[in-house]
Amino acid sequence: MISNWTTLSCKPQYRHLLIDLLARASIRHQHSDWTDAFSLIGKQPFLLALQDMQPIACLACPPDPPGVAWLRLFSVASDAPADELWKFLWNQAEAQLIRTDIGRTAVLVTGKWMIPFLKQSEFEKTNSVDFLAWQVENLPALPRSSGNIRSMQSSDLARVTEIDHTAFEEIWRYTHEYLESAIAHAHLATVIEMDGQVVAYLMASATAIGAHIARLAVDPDWQGRGLGKRLVHHALRHLSEHGYARPTVNTQSDNHAALHLYYSLGFRKSGQTFPVFEKTLIPG
Numbered sequence: 001m002i003s004n005w006t007t008l009s010c011k012p013q014y015r016h017l018l019i020d021l022l023a024r025a026s027i028r029h030q031h032s033d034w035t036d037a038f039s040l041i042g043k044q045p046f047l048l049a050l051q052d053m054q055p056i057a058c059l060a061c062p063p064d065p066p067g068v069a070w071l072r073l074f075s076v077a078s079d080a081p082a083d084e085l086w087k088f089l090w091n092q093a094e095a096q097l098i099r100t101d102i103g104r105t106a107v108l109v110t111g112k113w114m115i116p117f118l119k120q121s122e123f124e125k126t127n128s129v130d131f132l133a134w135q136v137e138n139l140p141a142l143p144r145s146s147g148n149i150r151s152m153q154s155s156d157l158a159r160v161t162e163i164d165h166t167a168f169e170e171i172w173r174y175t176h177e178y179l180e181s182a183i184a185h186a187h188l189a190t191v192i193e194m195d196g197q198v199v200a201y202l203m204a205s206a207t208a209i210g211a212h213i214a215r216l217a218v219d220p221d222w223q224g225r226g227l228g229k230r231l232v233h234h235a236l237r238h239l240s241e242h243g244y245a246r247p248t249v250n251t252q253s254d255n256h257a258a259l260h261l262y263y264s265l266g267f268r269k270s271g272q273t274f275p276v277f278e279k280t281l282i283p284g
Helices: 012-024 082-099 112-120 154-167 176-185 227-241 256-264
Strands: 005-009 025-030 046-051 054-060 068-070 073-077 104-108 124-134 148-151 188-194 197-206 211-218 248-252 267-280
Touching: 005 082, 012 025, 012 046, 012 054, 012 073, 046 082, 054 082, 073 082, 082 112, 112 267, 124 256, 148 227, 154 176, 154 197, 154 211, 176 197, 188 227, 197 227, 211 227, 227 256, 248 256, 248 267, 256 267
Parallel strands: 068 104, 211 248
Antiparallel strands: 005 046, 025 073, 046 054, 054 073, 104 267, 124 248, 124 267, 148 188, 188 197, 197 211
């Protein structure tokens, strides 16, 4: 069967093939972030598998941040063998990544069906991401403290990127371009200033389904002073005033400082946990 399969790089002229595939997909992995499938078109690796010129699967893992390739999309048509198509597309994508000196790839697993494919391709579980939901009716009061919370401006982007890159390990960092797109789509984007300098930021999304605190970062030089807690407290008050009674948040299972912060404001684990699998890419 594999001999009947061909591959295309998903470029703008093949958008209609991607639309057709996603409409017929029986399984679909999509990375949990601000990115949608169509915004990945033209980035590489983004591969379409065809049989008799009809799309039967796709896989996208363009590096972002540089040096790390997250699996952004893997989807298979209802009448196609998912395990074989995973191997077919992943082997090609992995070779592309190695040729461009990408050394690390990762998957935030949103469906257990994906795990056997990853293990077969020598991915290993390295962490998990826990989802928490706000479970209290009223916000606890915070003591007054210095610092000014305000809306994020486009002029803050360079500083926000700097904070993000110093606060997070490489695999979890956002690029300048990604942050720019995220800010444009955010329901709420705020910063906190100390002595006229931005030292922390927060972004939250909101839809008809609910609200989610999507990103919180504090300059390491300013951590441990309650600034992150102030930003989350401010966001919860804002979201409550706009009708979002049960905002959610997520963080790595081993990020004990973040978990302590969220617990102190009334968040509790929702029971939803997504494992993280990684693979080191070795040339040859």
